[in-house]
Amino acid sequence: MKRKVLYTIFLLVFATNLGFSQSDSNKAILPHKLATDTVSINTPEERPTERNPKRAAMMSAVCPGLGQIYNHKYWKLPIVYAALGTAGYFVISNRSYYNNMKAAYIQDINDEDGDVSIYYDQGYGLTDIQNAAEQYRTWMEYSAVAFTAVYVLQIIDATVDAHLYYFDVSDDLSMRLEPKLLYSVSRQPVHGLSLNFTF
16 A cells, blocks of 8 residues: 555656656747756857957047948947037038137237227127137137037947947846736735846
């Protein structure tokens, strides 16, 4: 009788393990969870489109937007060129106004020849012309800083995009906060929250 019971228990345990092992074998195993001897090494032949962050940075430094093209982020090109074009326009425009005001100030301060600038004819004094020249110079410097900042940011953007080119953003990687019905010590239902991590 005892032997029969032992055989029955052995068969149940064996059948249960067999069932679990069959169901586990059907699951998809992620590459980083494979045994060390079964992990496949990604060679350049297997990943021909791998992105090099240094190359992306150099391409963006040589020609703005070239790193974005290298990373296949074409939608960023209009943003890069619009920002650089706007900042560049204001650098050139404010520099032109500054040079005009500076020339007018020099012309008006040398009153020996009696030749005055058009701004003097319009009622602007030397102080007004000098203040306007300083204002345009300040705006020109701010525009140059903005142009440099956009130039550096597009290099950083291309480098970060190349680093994160293979970053896994699939549904398998997630953190979800879901409502859950819990039970208190007195077996009364209590509303709660469940935080689920999937990786």
